[in-house]
Amino acid sequence: MKYFLQRVAFYLFTAWAAITLNFFIPRMVPGDPVQALITKFQGQLSSKAIESLYVLFGLDKDKSVWQEYLDYWNQLFHGDLGLSFTFFPTPVSEIISSSLPWTLTLVGITTVISFFLGTGLGVLAGWRRGSWADGLLPVTTFLSSVPYFWLGIIAIYLLTGPDSFFPSSGGFGSGLVPAWDQYFIPSAIQHSLLPALTILISSVSGWILSMRNMMVTVSSEDYITVAHAKGLSDRRVALSYAARNALLPNVSGFALSLGFIVGGTLLVEIVFSYPGVGFQLFQALGAQDYPLMQGIFLIITISVLVANLIADVAYLLLDPRTRKEG
């Protein structure tokens, strides 16, 4: 429990650091672009919206930085991330809440599948050294060096077309309205297959390589020899003794990989015009829509922190040494 609270405290601290970073980044650059946009939309912006943008981007020269910082937090707690310029006058929070589910589903499902598939193959490759599983290594090395988005481009090039089952872009068929019905759900799944496959192929190799190396390292531990000496079946030694221990660093290595996978996913969304936050970020970049960019960065960071916390809980359950002494 103590360990868990420590982790929660750490993530709260990190969230604070990320938000503070998000507060300062726009202040390091001249406010001209935002000022220009505000001027452009002058007539259509309410005074409250202008006020909110002034706080977000530090345009009010009369306020002290500290006062701005407090206002910034106050605004965040009310869920106010400003107005988007691209989708004027929609609030940023609304755009994000409509696109976030797409990204979360895509990344969540593919990351879980990728982790289990990669870890499983890594166990095989590490335990049966010199067998067919070693043949995976050169392929996985190459695949893990390919940028996600390029693999997406290749997938579109090779697998989509007028007659293909796979759609090349979008999150659901044209003419459909997002709803939990028998028309929309299959279409959404069909559209997510290729992006998911792209992320899966790119990310699975990392898990294979790291799990394989950990299996090899763990295999020479004394308790593995003991397990063999006890006459346990090879299967039990491999899974309950070797893989069970090799899994621990892989779970704690999740933090690093997750940031990387999320980054890659944003790009895959762009290639496939998938309606998630990555694609929104891309559009925001093109339109210099700073409020939307800032909001998306914030929400991605917080999602990653939450995912890390979940990984920590999993670790806590897997490794008795982190539990409180009984």
Add this chain to the structure above:
Amino acid sequence: MSSTPVLEIRNLNVEYGLGDQAVRAVRDVNLTLHRGEVLGLAGESGSGKSTLAYGMTRLLAPPGVITGGEVIYHPEKGEAYDVLGLSDRHLQAFRWAETAIVFQGAMNSLNPVHKISTQLTDVLRAHRPEMSEAARNARAREMLKLVGIAADRMEAYPHQLSGGMRQRVMIGMALILQPQVVIMDEPTTALDVVMQRQILGQLIELRERLGFSVIFITHDLSLLVEFSNRIAIMYGGRIVEEAAAAAIYKDSLHPYSQGLLGSFPSLRGPRRELTGIPGTPPDLKGMPSGCSFHPRCPKAFEPCSTNIPVLARPDDSPRSVACWLHPVKEPVG
């Protein structure tokens, strides 16, 4: 103690690696363990004593290879058989049920992520599938009690136990299937001297009660002199001397045995001057010609550097030595 053999190692050869790179770690070793005895195996690190122990149960990790030999096991009932000839399934059934091992380094012998109870009962699950869960747990508790650990430690994880307790758990685990042979590989090196003696004393007492045989491997000859019946000394992958513990202690014949005895203070018996052995253990890759000990031997003479001395009986007593100072009278079989 009877003189019926329980385990006979015949001409065992073990190498690490293949082809030209191969290193011969155990060379033509012959050794017999008798029913109910404690056989000590001593030597510096790299002498091949642990390789011998793991080799005879085929537990050596790659690139270890057994290049020849036989390990004849005499079960309590039935025909003797060669352990090296067993199929994988039979070997798994043989392991722990007939020959259990207490490994060096109590710290790493237990799987850190499983409870003590799981690690005790999975042996029973594998070897006695007919036992009920309750019976398995009862047996596990019984073993912990046998080695002096409270039954409530069943639910503990290895990191919650002290080094001494962990080693006791390992001993309890080794005896859970009542094997005939227990191999102990430096079982107490990680522990302090008091704990060492306590645990070994306990083990000897258990042996008298349960009647198993022990192969006790250590570099600490003074422990062997105290706790074993017979001692074999290894050097450079070969056994260089083998005799009753008392005989080794009082008048060892091989200069290496004398050197080993001189490197340790004895807890009991008369004071002696500690001398140690000059030089370093041989590199298994470039073994000296002739007797591999000759470069370090204070008594080396003309044949030592060219001819390998053979393990044989120097006189009529039941002891053998491989040294040109004690020429062969009768070959050892």
Add this chain to the structure above:
Amino acid sequence: MTIPTSSLEQVIPGQGSMAQPEAGKPTKAKRQRFRFISNKKAAAGLIILGIYVVVAIIGPWVAPYDPDARGNDLVQPPSGAHWLGTTHLGQDVFSQLLSGTRSVMFVGFFAGIVATVLSVLIGVTAGYLGGRTDEGLSALSNVFLVIPALPLIIIITSTLESAEDWLIALVIGFTSWSWNARVLRAQTLSLRRRDFVDASRATGEKTWRVIVFELMPNLTAVIASGFVGTVIFAVLSEITLAFIGVTSGTTWNWGTILFWAQGQQALAQEAWWWFIPAGLAIAILGTALSLINFGIDEFVSPRLRSVGKTKIKTVDGRTVRMRIGFTPVLSRSAAPHTHASPTPVIRKEVTQ
């Protein structure tokens, strides 16, 4: 019992082996450095990397065309005149690829150096000094570790007025040092407890001397591996930034090629020559760098080395595989041995 303050404290795959190098003898470092080159994976990686470096230097000069020069052959497939075809403006893709190599390699190496210097400063200081300094610096690297780097880099570069290569490299370098700092801290901590460091501290050596002369030589492999890893990350980041148009600056890199290919519907026109070569160039460079890192990993942790021969023939002609827990038995007969015995005379007396 020690409760890790962070799950990240655990040894991590791949780099995990770095945390506990088995080559414990610092004196042998020099001899081992030569052996590193003899590692096949590392050698292959270094050769490929060498080719890229050469192209980065001479690329812009040997390119057959000016990468910006427009021509009349629009979106043409590869031909004798244009080895890798042309773009929508008739620009030569091959020339763009050659010229773009310099920017990619520059950003990769520059960001790698920045991140490595930062990670050494922060990681080694934290590990060596311990105490409050360590806590503060560790918290800092943990924060940077869990904040997703790519979105952060995108946000920062998007606010830059002019996204020059060196500026992008700086941004990448300043956001990607945390991982190596962690590994270095752990490594320094374990080294600090070793005898030879204690000895030089006891003899009153100055702190910086201990760090530079005693610690650094033993951290070389970890630092090198971290550097290579950051170069991979930096290259991918730069190309990503160019691809999404954040840095559509004046210099060409492979990401710029992909940016135009994507923007000008190269896919719809089936203009494979426009986007495949740039991606392959990235993948091969990444593979080469990964190979170098595998080499370093295996050099530090010999266990990871791929086992040369895993199948062996027994005396009676069967083939057995080397595997954990079941040592192969080549021959069970007591007498014969595969090697010639060096003791011809005496042996005969004893063999049964």
